[in-house]
Amino acid sequence: MLMRIAAQAILAHTGLEEKEILSLFEVPPQPEWGDVAFPCFVLAKKFRKSPQHIALELAELVNHEEGLTASASGAYVNITLDRSVHIPLMLAELSKADFLRPNIGHGQRVVIDMSSPNIAKPFGIGHLRSTVIGAALYRILGETGYVPISVNHLGDWGTQFGKQIAAYKRWGNEEQLQHDPIGESLKLYVRFHQEAEHNPTLEDEGREWFRRLEHGDAEAQQLWEFFVEVSLGEFDRMYQRLNITFDHVLGESFYNDKMQAVVAQLRAKGLLEESDGALVVRLEDEELPPCLILKKDGTTIYPTRDLATAIYRHEVMKADRLLYVVGGEQKLHFQQVFAVLKHAGEAWAEQCEHVPFGLMRFAGKKMSTRRGKVVKLEEVLDEAIARAQAIITQKNPDLQEQQAVAEDVGIGAIIFGDLKNNRLNEVDFSLEEALTFEGETGPYVQYTHARIRSLLEKAHARVDVDNTNSSDNALVQDSHSRDLNDVSDGMLGDTGWALLKQLDRYHGQLIRAVRQLEPSVIARFALDTAQAFNRFYAKERIVDGGQWRIQLAEQTADILACALQLLGLKAPNRM
Ligand code: ARG
Secondary structure: OHHHHHHHHHHHHHOOOHHHHHHHOEOOOOHHHOOEEEEOOOHHHHHOOOHHHHHHHHHHHHHOOOOEEEEEEOOEEEEEEOHHHHHHHHHHHOOOHHHHOOOOOOOOEEEEEOOOOEOOOOOOHHHHHHHHHHHHHHHHHHHOOOEEEEEEOOEOOOHHHHHHHHHHHHHOOHHHHHHOHHHHHHHHHHHHHHHHOOOOHHHHHHHHHHHHHHOOOHHHHHHHHHHHHHHHHHHHHHHHHHOOOOOEEOOHHHHHHHHHHHHHHHHHOOOEEEEOOEEEEOOHHHOOOOEEEEOOOOOEOHHHHHHHHHHHHHHOOOOOEEEEEOOHHHHHHHHHHHHHHHHOOOHHHHHEEEEOOOOEEEOOOOOOEEOOOEEOHHHHHHHHHHHHHHHHHHHOOOOOOHHHHHHHHHHHHHHHHHHOOOOOOOEEEOHHHHOOOOOOOHHHHHHHHHHHHHHHHHHHHHHHOOOOOHHHOHHHHHHHHOOOOOOOOOOOOHHHHHHHHHHHOHHHHHHHHHHHOOOHHHHHHHHHHHHHHHHHHHHOOOOOOOHHHHHHHHHHHHHHHHHHHHHOOOOOOOO
8 A cells, every 4th residue: 555655646747657656666775765765767768857857856746745755865766654644544454355355366267286195105295385385375366356276186096006906915904004004005015016026927917907997897996995095084184184175186087087088189189199109299399298198008197187187177167277286396297288288279278387396305303204215294293293382381381272272383383384485496394493483484473473462462451451450461561671662652663664564565465476376475474574563562562552553463463364374374362
């Protein structure tokens, strides 16, 4: 809102468009110079004067506007908003629906492919990132007028299931598999590959089981269903703890009966070519390697299944846009799939987008690695909660519902530790770092939020008891012990004004997060807001600091809670 107020004044005197003015605005290097700076270089040609000259004239004109002060500094016009005029307006704006939930999606349907782990394999860190980033995008889009539709595209089909079944038939044990589905499956899988090295009949057995599975053999089908079921049970436990639900859980196998139509469509378009007995679509014109459609033995593979999936999402789910939140290592795969769709005449291929992310490593000592490679996610979550619990017990031993808060904080630390990074960056994740209450962490934001809530509770209680026993009030004492550089007429001081300007950015940052499909914009915003609040709290009296400060604190807590919720973190009122 602040930017638009200033832009209106510039617009009136220059004839530039609001959009252009907003994009030119800068933040003055020193806050005391003003709230916004407008560079006049672009106007030099139009007015045939030097930018410095224009700045002087423009500052003079803006100065006459109600509620604004302006001065020229070189080629810049620095504009300051009159706080007594604008504080109430800006505070009121912060709770408006248009501000908090701008409708930029206009009901556009966005299908989000997210999480998508592989059955009978451990849920990997890449799947965790996909889940957390996908879920944040889902909420951010839902908040801005889109209709997001999430799909968990389980990896539940492929030749490896033949091997899995063969191994289970040879060495498996139902009880053990029930007890530790993923661990047991992995063991069987590893053993299969080890023994296959000197026993070539194993590979044939695996192939044979997959053939039977593809042809609907009852025993194969039953065993496969059992694997899917036990794996899903384990995944679901994790989704529950992360507070994730999906609109659709449709594995790759769901598209089995939709594959022939895709192959037929490609054939009809004359796109299929033979290569070493397999069928491919050549993509030289896109400077991409050929996309494999049918293997030598006639079975379909990953890209074919993604073609059928995309068509289904377009036709049946009525997707206007298709997002794939999948690690950057699958870049080529998606380029090929989208290119084949385009060649097949599906104009909506333009609306398909791979939303890649970088690798994440769990730094940290003996963090539950098994067989040297696999990090067991459930153990990571448990460890995060245990550590959160220990910190909370120490910080606030009297807290009720410690266990629930420890869950919120522990899980929140992991989610935030992921989302605060630009998604394309590689992340070296450290639990210890993610859990500090004073760093750029989820717990820091949650803690700031809880502190504001308790502050407000005390402020309201104080109003209720009508100031009688205010000397008992711990917070009032607390405020006396601070070095308050206060303006006592209830006006916001510089730190309060800076906080208000920070909250004012929420609307724009939300839109930016959508445009860039980047949850880190919101995480960054939450951190900056928490920091701005803590500076305000250190310098200005809140509890008995006048209505505007209370209102500002209230809006801060509300907006922090919104931001945390968008990212997938809980915002407990006490910590
Ligand atoms: N299951 C795949 C993997 O773990 C990810 C699937 C991504 N989604 C898709 N439509 N291809 O690598």
